[in-house]
Amino acid sequence: MNIGIVAGGPLLALADLSIYKDKVDLWIGADLGANYLLNYNIDIDIAIGDFDSVSDQIKNRIKHNSNIYKEYPSEKNETDLELAIVTALTYNPTSIMLFGVTAGRLDHELANIQLLYRLLEQNIEAVIMDYKNEVSLYKPGRYNISARKEELISFLAFSSEVQGLSLEGFYYPLHNEKINWGGSTRCISNFLIEQEGTFLFESGILIVIKSTEEDKLS
Template structure:
């Protein structure tokens, strides 16, 4: 099962959710994210959060439309997104797509990116998607990556070092290199073939696929 979670980040940065309808089996709207699902005519399987970001009429529409509606008090230990992720994990999903979690408040954005590590630690595949970016996190191993829309692809260490990083099929190849916090060595690369490979032996690695605004359709 693939689960899509939509949070309440800025709407102008939100990806076109319709593109992912065939990839997502269950949709969860976290607070304002449930309203975004309504706006894009996507069935709300679960609506969850404190719903302090929406007006009364919209909240009632969400209650009526959602198969499952769970409202929490405003003062709570978890963010609405954390509640949505906890609910998603009860379905033992193969992957989770996270929308509406970037491009807003910086503290929220950084915390949301760190949630990728929590999911990685539980062996749940997850990716953050907005209008211009896809962000994923990886444990040591060998992975294939493909590119669309002239993506720029960057690799950033999430651990203090990532060791023995090799990039194959990229414009700037790499062979068994160590990259550390603060390094820009692997920023703004791109594929020279339809598919490329990256592999490493130690550390935690973030991959960001970005599309320039002018190339967005």
């Protein structure tokens, strides 16, 4: 099962949800994210959160247009997104796409990237998507990667270090290198010179980010 979760990040940074309608089996709206789903004419399978980011009118709209509606108090231990992820896990998904989780509060954005690790540990394919970025975490292994012509691809260490990183099919190739969490920019803004590239590494946890130069927030 492929699950899409939409949180209430800034609307201008939201990816075009209509592109993913046929790729998602179950949609979860977290707080204001449920209203984003309605605005894209996407049925809400589950709406969840404290809904402190919406007016009473919008909350009623969400409530009456959701198959399942779960409202929580605003004082709680989890963010609305974490509640949505916990709910998604009960459906044993193979993949989860996260929308509306970037470009807002920095503390939330960093915490949301950390939530990817929780999904990685359960062997669930997970990606954070906005209008110009895709963010994923990887365990050691060999992976094929493709990208649109205008996309840049960056590699960062999520763990203290990543050992044995090699890049093939990229403009800037790499062979058996170590990158550290401590702040190297060596693997930023690479791009493919073939239709498909390969990255592989031996140990650590790797962040892979696809980005475009588009800037509709300015």
